[in-house]
Amino acid sequence: MITKFQDELLCFCNQVDQETFRHAVWTNPAVNFFDLCARFSVGTKCTACLLNAEAFYLDAYRSKPLGPIIASTGQTRKGLSLRRRFWNLLDLWAPRIPIGLGDRAPVLAARHVRTKLTIANSVAAAIGPQSSRFLVILRRYLADGTLYKKETFRLGAGERLDVTVSDGLIEEVPSDLLVVGSCEIRRKGLDDLYRGTTRPHFTVETDVAASTVHTQGSEGKFIAGMLTANDNEAERQFAVMMNCTDKPADITVQVMSLDQLDQRVVERTTVAGRGTALVYIPFPSRGKTTGLYAVEFITTRRVKTYYGVSTEDGHRISMDHL
Amino acid sequence: METFKYLFPLVSIAPPLGYRLNQVINANALVARTRGASARMEVNRAVILSGEEIITDNQIAVFENGRCLTPEVLAYRVDGADEFDWSRGDFVPYVETHISMLDDGEFTDPFFPAFYTIYSGVGRKTFFSDNVLKFGDTVAILQIRSFQSWVAGYPASAVDATHDIGESAIVINPFLRPALATLEFERREARPRFRVPPRSARRIDFVRCLGVDRVPWAGQVFVTSPTRLLVFFAKHSLKDPNNITTVEHPDLYRGEPTFEPATQRMRKILGRKLKILRGRLRFRHRQRASTL
Numbered sequence: 001m002i003t004k005f006q007d008e009l010l011c012f013c014n015q016v017d018q019e020t021f022r023h024a025v026w027t028n029p030a031v032n033f034f035d036l037c038a039r040f041s042v043g044t045k046c047t048a049c050l051l052n053a054e055a056f057y058l059d060a061y062r063s064k065p066l067g068p069i070i071a072s073t074g075q076t077r078k079g080l081s082l083r084r085r086f087w088n089l090l091d092l093w094a095p096r097i098p099i100g101l102g103d104r105a106p107v108l109a110a111r112h113v114r115t116k117l118t119i120a121n122s123v124a125a126a127i128g129p130q131s132s133r134f135l136v137i138l139r140r141y142l143a144d145g146t147l148y149k150k151e152t153f154r155l156g157a158g159e160r161l162d163v164t165v166s167d168g169l170i171e172e173v174p175s176d177l178l179v180v181g182s183c184e185i186r187r188k189g190l191d192d193l194y195r196g197t198t199r200p201h202f203t204v205e206t207d208v209a210a211s212t213v214h215t216q217g218s219e220g221k222f223i224a225g226m227l228t229a230n231d232n233e234a235e236r237q238f239a240v241m242m243n244c245t246d247k248p249a250d251i252t253v254q255v256m257s258l259d260q261l262d263q264r265v266v267e268r269t270t271v272a273g274r275g276t277a278l279v280y281i282p283f284p285s286r287g288k289t290t291g292l293y294a295v296e297f298i299t300t301r302r303v304k305t306y307y308g309v310s311t312e313d314g315h316r317i318s319m320d321h322l
Numbered sequence: 323m324e325t326f327k328y329l330f331p332l333v334s335i336a337p338p339l340g341y342r343l344n345q346v347i348n349a350n351a352l353v354a355r356t357r358g359a360s361a362r363m364e365v366n367r368a369v370i371l372s373g374e375e376i377i378t379d380n381q382i383a384v385f386e387n388g389r390c391l392t393p394e395v396l397a398y399r400v401d402g403a404d405e406f407d408w409s410r411g412d413f414v415p416y417v418e419t420h421i422s423m424l425d426d427g428e429f430t431d432p433f434f435p436a437f438y439t440i441y442s443g444v445g446r447k448t449f450f451s452d453n454v455l456k457f458g459d460t461v462a463i464l465q466i467r468s469f470q471s472w473v474a475g476y477p478a479s480a481v482d483a484t485h486d487i488g489e490s491a492i493v494i495n496p497f498l499r500p501a502l503a504t505l506e507f508e509r510r511e512a513r514p515r516f517r518v519p520p521r522s523a524r525r526i527d528f529v530r531c532l533g534v535d536r537v538p539w540a541g542q543v544f545v546t547s548p549t550r551l552l553v554f555f556a557k558h559s560l561k562d563p564n565n566i567t568t569v570e571h572p573d574l575y576r577g578e579p580t581f582e583p584a585t586q587r588m589r590k591i592l593g594r595k596l597k598i599l600r601g602r603l604r605f606r607h608r609q610r611a612s613t614l
Contacts, residue, residue: 045458097582
């Protein structure tokens, strides 16, 4: 039963166990719940355990034993190291400069497929307008790495940017075949405030479905892996691989069945500098083909990979970052 | 070095009707988080619905000299059943995964290695979902430190009846007291509130909050509560919520600052250059060692 851990630990962040908290309740009857939590470092970091702490607080009151209880000394917090205190003091006097953020989004386009990029600088009622204004620069690239559009925007608090970044990816009459590209996003806060909700998200839209996922940093990796299932042979699984460097990258895709270790397929391709490759996952075609698979992408340059799954007709597509 | 007897538990959505959940934890990544190369770990999983553990799985994973002797313990599979049907009612099951050390073993890092939970099924499009931390979410910690509030959300949500596009928030309260979640939709006045009982997950269909006559709608949605809850956002067919396109973790209102001290930037740049230099030296050392 999961309750084993609920019997032992209360605050996972600060490693405060339930027995310590129960004892704290019994030996500090005049202290209210919130002060007790603060004193014993319960729920002071991620706050997720506060509902559990409340339950234990009430339960501890009801089950308080008769007779004397030895007072608990409670927990003491670890202090900062000398080095950390030195850096903090130095940082306090240093001038503050804006942090530049870079992301990369895959762009998919076809007759029935569009990709929209969203950057929302939303205001939450519970928090109020605490986010910075942002300067946003978008650079759109074709699959061969050609930069075909650059745009600059300013985003104030409460504003949002929705751009159909797949426009311009297909010049002639679009077909049902998927075409890919990428969009590089650079953001810089204009005020010394907070990031808020401004992480870019891209949505792959069709006529019957939409799927959204956040972007990630534009640095890329040399090796990326994924575990997947091939239980629906009518669907298509693919990777969209964006070369984050200016030089061409060689890509090796290795697919291995977890149920039958001798079933392994390897495919190779290349992607131009700043270009994007669309790789359909080559599942083995002999023997039992359903089940779990490990897919590995090995590249000679830093590449950012997103993993996609679509229905056979291509009308329902999901994407996930690796 | 701080050590731990546990990993922060993970929470995932249970597989809706027609799907199978596959969860495979990377054995090598677990060993990398273990003090010493041999250990015994207790792996507990439970599917929880409205306060009850309806399926439980408790096993011991054994590692010896860096090798997992019981890989089948790290792989978990559960099929969606009738009570997992998303069209049956508001309350849906969720899955908790716990790993703790037995004997004298210790973890050097309390976080699970990152992995996707896989949802697949015959006639169903496969989708992947991140798992969310039950405790210790560092983004939530920074948010609460900066704003003293917990606010989760998604910036690009949409409901469109014409195109059969639906969306739901799965709000999970894995804790022992009831919680209240408030939803906020961009450009809409109403802020519906939902009670989520202890150890329950509630599927909040956006079309019910917005009104079927007031869609299409697209924009930012926020979920707030006095204490942290766990949330997933699912995009699915409006007519059949069990036909899922994708499930995503929320995007918290981030408390990361947009400016930093110049001295901190200098340390980051220096740190990056040293890391690259160390990597090159290690690579050259390995090359030399392999030619001797």
